[in-house]
Amino acid sequence: MMRNVARSSSRLLGALIAVLAVSGAVWPEIGYAYKFDTGIPDLSVQWDNTVRYSLGVRAEDCDADICGNGKGAGDVTAHQSDRKFAKAGDLVTNRLDLLSQLDVIYKGHTGFRLSGTGWYDAAYTGGPKGDPFFLSQGLNSFRNNQYTNYIDRWNRGPSGELLDAFAFTRVDLGSVPVDIRAGQYNIFWGESIFCFVCGVAYNQGPVDIRKALTNPSAQAQELFLPRPQLSFSAALTPEVTLAGQYFLDWSASRLPDGGTYFGPADFVSLGGGTIVPVLGTPAVFQGQQKPAHMTGDFGVAVKWRPEWLGGTAGFYYRQYTTTFPQLVIGSASGGNLNVDLNYRAPRERMYAFSLSKQIAGISFGTDLTYRTNAELGAPAFSNVVAANAAGADWIPRGNVFSGVVNMIDYIGKTPLFDSATLIAEVNYAGLQRVTHDPFNLYFGRSQNCGSDGVATHHGCPTRNAVGIAAQFEPIWYELWPGVNLSMPLFISVGLSGNSPVLFGSNQGQGSYSVGLSFDVKSKYKVSLKYIGYLALHSNDNLGVASNSNSSLGKYWDRNWVSLTLETTF
Template structure:
């Protein structure tokens, strides 16, 4: 459920937004954390948090001429409008103020409800005009209607707007003296031990992913990117060392993907809300956004967590039956394209392990996925009305995630530090359903028939095996100034070999990195400055009119940027 967009709220200017943000961060009363609401009843606890954040983002370099054109060539007609929106070094790509509001009501420690939501306004998108692609503009064509953002794009990128996040009730019952905690409503459950990978672990498809946040903040932990969904979940402590948990989904939501014409737009026509055009396919061809699953409820899962004394850790066993939250891009008629979410459900058997080894906190997820949806974003869109029935390619896939967190004490270089590393791996065991033969002879046939087949890996073509690495190192200095601690999060994530056979996995030579510095001021305010960049394996055809990227989503190799974030909670 989403909050209705108000029409009476005045849209602040850039100066007003900046002043409001600075006032929120620097001039709040001297309070820490949540506001405790005194109800006069000792059995009732109420708390209200508000996290106010201001984010200023500035582009670090000019738009690549292979995408935006150089006055002589046309550039890339599929991506130039997104890249040209803020095309010069120094352009403000985000000027956003937001508030995350959270309320908890707890009765006798075990009953209550939680409601949370966020609201935002981004002044950088106050101009709803897209940057037209010169190739299409010279022919009176555009990918966004009249080169204007749709209402959907304005709602999610400019605002003022908001959304409801958590909205659930919880309680505890006893079954034969076994305490069972139950949640009903819109919430998120995250199983497994994966830290950075959103698709490599047990939690794959356990909720929609906020891909926009993942792109704008490299190194964000996976569990922070999962969005809540309507469901019923439970956790039963059978003994002090055995826990049984389960969930059943009452609804479905797609992953939140960036919109075309915005700074992180993967393609100019791309938007879950649809209402855009694909003139590079033909005149009058429309893009109609999401095509939802045939059955939006019924995903379910069961988990058994064991903490035997001899293990000195925990092991988990899982079974899940779930619908993909990532789409396939298809032509569902000669004049219409959609983001198709109608692939059949995947069945997963999973195992997780968490324990300390030689002072390092080690975690691992291993999954076997039967009839998993396979990645098709690298292929040309295919027609679904050819009489082949269910066209979605599926296969049996094994994935594995192994990670470790090491802690360091004081050294001459820092007061303390953490090192987090994770390797994820996937293996396509066999293709079980592929009526269009998209996966025949991969990766050699990928790109065949395009303007520049080139190296198959440059097109994001899936391969049988893939593995990738994510590393984050964060040194900390305490009391650098009075009441000020400093952190320096350093992150890099990159595909090392092959391209993921599952949607939105890692691809060889593709990744991101971030170099930051965060000040924690009196444990109430944080100021973060970071340089965020993209690593990309890419190429261009001989005419310079189309760029190819090994990314599973977009062409981001020139969109490095600097972010300044001011935040406080009250």
């Protein structure tokens, strides 16, 4: 039935494009932000609502090395995620989203913002699906083969969440204007465009990893989620601005849930309540655990814009609690094991520099960071149980250099297109030294990993890692009356080495997308995109013991086609 729905959706897409081509895209004039007439001078009240419908179709059948064939082959840790929508043509998402935002501003610098989102995805009716052989052996991550309430809420709905909820104002301290903001929101420091773990903004807020996977070309700033905080920005002189923030709460980065199309492992879910079926005795997965400090993270920044520089330099110091987890395994009553996602590593410190300037009409940006006490990725799985049983602080940490260099170039009219944008970014991560590893857990090359080909294939971290991301988007204006067409092309891939930090680049792994996007009268957007994953293909079934830092460890067969329709009113 799902494949029939997919075929119907394909016909719908064809009809939609035909309507755009033949009719000149005659759309009703209903898309706009609603501005209230308050009758009060200098008071602006604006309410924006964006509705998005998303349809996703699997591009190829589930690989037998993951999904199994009913006779024992496959990956016991991922078969229920990859078999949820197992056949090419199956719908992997059939989702409706609403984003609503209210802005109230008085005299341009005092007011508040409230925003929230709601969703429903009809593709996630019913529970997860798995390989019949594994399920017959009791290798099921889900009790009664049903999603947990947490997974249901975040993947099917209907549900929603509050996003921004903050107030802001400006005060004058003598001749210095100071902008103050308080509430729940996001601030993004630095110049990083695509890499969310390489720049100044690293762990400045929780990251929506789900969005990073489903929309590979999303810029880093779009992936950060709001967090309760206080912040200020003071223009000390025309050339120098001082800024700071203090966090009032903490939350984990949002991971894709097991049993869903983008689940990295069946049992992984921040909400817990699942079973880890590969540890001999059934282990209860507890999900997200809280760090030692929920408040107190902070950062300060100085922006310097001297005339001779022709750009902006930034200097930063930050202390923060990681939002990325380590897998922790420990004893429980009755001889069973508990497994959870833990964030108990002490705060990291960052010393950073950024620079942005234009050269020959091209915008260049760079971030350079030095992080001490940094949590390192990929501990040696076989030793984690023993280390955790000792009750010690076992998570490997070290001092890490990271950075990005990027450019944005706007290209004028050519015989091939009316205009285009080229964005390119090189990212780097390097381990200076391991500073804390009492149980010798860090799985770096020449340290636990050695020259083991299987471990290297699964992302064994190296001393240095380099990756690249690039997007080229040509545009054709007035293809039909009121309709502009663009063709976004994107690729991100690890060029050399495997990052010593979580979610960094891994050599030969990455993602890409090819799309068409119709902008209709600046009110409606129709986008068709093919999304693919450059993931190393392995059939050694290491499963949960895989040490890949990349989130793409088992995504080699999950390419898909996305259709979205969006409007604002």
